[in-house]
Amino acid sequence: MIVCYGFLDPSRVAAESSFLFNTNRINVSLSRARHLCILIAGEAVLNAQLSTLWTVQLQQSYAHLAAFRQQSVSLDLAVSL
Numbered sequence: 001m002i003v004c005y006g007f008l009d010p011s012r013v014a015a016e017s018s019f020l021f022n023t024n025r026i027n028v029s030l031s032r033a034r035h036l037c038i039l040i041a042g043e044a045v046l047n048a049q050l051s052t053l054w055t056v057q058l059q060q061s062y063a064h065l066a067a068f069r070q071q072s073v074s075l076d077l078a079v080s081l
Helices: 010-015 023-031 056-070
Strands: 002-005 038-041
Touching: 023 056
Parallel strands: 002 038
Antiparallel strands: none
16 A cells, blocks of 8 residues: 655645544554555655644644654655755
8 A cells, every 4th residue: 555645845734734644544544554555755744843733633643653654664765856
């Protein structure tokens, strides 16, 4: 399964935070893969600003995403636009 959170702009992440950091969406997208889950995410998503995570639910969902990232093999690629 490939999960793509390709937002690059922190203001766009803030505007879409209730969609991006929805607990059910994150749980389903990260747990349904049978063999491999590839997470593609921009720095603005992986290091979301605290002001973006304005509710407890958003904070918990972000923590779930961060835990998945810490338990996984990761590859950081620099992309210049």
